[in-house]
């Protein structure tokens with residue numbers, strides 16, 4: 001123990017006290033993400049360059065410690081919690097833009113840059129980086145890539161993996177490797193898609209080449225209230241089936257609306273049971289035509305109120321209900337299991353009905369909202385953690401929701417990743433043979449289990 005503590009201190013002296021944290025209060029700060037799972041690491045490294053990452057991996061290999069990569073810690077599946085203590089390797093300070101290539105529409109960044117900073121840099125050049133997790137002001141590109149983050153605009157623009165052209169990463173053998181377009185030659189075996197979504201289990205991303213696209217010329221925003229959740233869900237499915245492809249199509253149920261209304265003071269129209277927030281972008285005439293079509297579809301399903309604007313300032317007002325969901329729900333109960341299940345979007349109404357049945361059966365509030373455009377529903381099972389029976393019922397309800405989701409042809413995680421909290425449920429949607437393939441992939445990158453142990457792959 002003493003040896004190890006001496007080794008930690010000499011590593012701190014070598015890399016610098018500002019980059020290597022050993023004080024108890026600092027270690028606590030890097031012990032959790034938004035799940036509330038908490039394990040205190042033995043050391044935190046705040047890497048400022050790929051060389052710092054290399055040094056930390058080298059040190060971990062020499063001292064028999066594991067390494068848990070971390071961005072901003074906004075993850076929702078326990079991904080950055082260091083289950084075996086060891087080193088938390090935070091890449092948040094590598095917040096660089098190395099190059100924005102206007103002509104080739106690419107941007108080369110460090111892993112610590114936030115999603116919003118990439119979006120803003122692109123926007124200044126008339127370009128657009130579409131992945132848009134609601135955490136975009138805080139979450140890092142490294143974390144987005146590791147989780148293959150989705151967000152509000154997935155239905156039209158896809159998720160993070162559709163924008164990663166190449167990566168640089170530090171391997172479990174302490175080497176700096178490159179993939180995709182960062183390699184001089186393009187190869188058939190491109191490791192980029194394998195690293196995207198690997199949740200920090202295969203390598204530590206030290207830079208990323210991202211694809212940008214032209215910014216849409218115009219956009220229109222619509223806030224539509226419905227008298228039932230089914231009407232909102234089926235309107236979303238009809239909008240997509242009609243080929244309109246909105247950039248955003250967000251759904252909120254009555255309990256979420258109540259919570260947000262109380263939090264923001266915004267009054268809901270009479271009879272409002274659900275809401276769709278729709279954004280359409282493209283050429284101005286396409287936007288106007290699309291908005292008219294959406295309005296028509298929703299009025300046919302007896303929408304209670306439709307508000308629409310093409311003015312960005314007004315649009316912010318319409319967005320306010322959606323943007324306030326997280327803080328509003330946080331006030332509802334001490335305990336919240338927030339699961340991001342996803343089904344083929346035509347089956348969203350069935351999933352919503354199943355969740356409502358489970359809410360009644362377990363006697364628990366389960367507010368729902370999510371990205372209806374791609375069938376991604378955030379179900380929030382609310383409970384009192386001090387009531388142990390209720391906490392158990394909440395976990396049972398979650399398992400039932402996962403089973404219903406898989407039975408509907410869906411997945412237990414639409415965007416937040418598996419991490420530690422959903423690891424044991426992987427068997428619901430993958431066969432033993434498929435899980436075995438994951439194990440082989442992990443072994444070929446990291447046979448000693450150095451990176452992020454206890455995540456994704458069930459024992």
Ligand SMILES: Cc1cc2nc3c(=O)[nH]c(=O)nc-3n(C[C@H](O)[C@H](O)[C@H](O)COP(=O)(O)OP(=O)(O)OC[C@H]3O[C@@H](n4cnc5c(N)ncnc54)[C@H](O)[C@@H]3O)c2cc1C
Pocket residue numbers: 033034068069070071072073074075076078079080091111132133134135138139140141142143144145146147148149150151152199200201203204205206326415416452
């Ligand atoms: C209010 C709120 C809203 C959210 N909305 C969305 C949403 O709309 N869509 C969505 O997809 N997610 C959402 N999330 C979840 C979360 O923000 C994303 O998963 C995000 O990508 C995590 O980024 P991070 O920098 O915080 O990563 P962290 O939480 O620090 O880490 C997440 C994972 O990435 C790994 N990792 C981090 N950096 C690196 C690196 N450099 N190399 C290798 N692995 C690394 C970690 O080991 C961990 O497994 C939301 C979270 C919050 C709190």
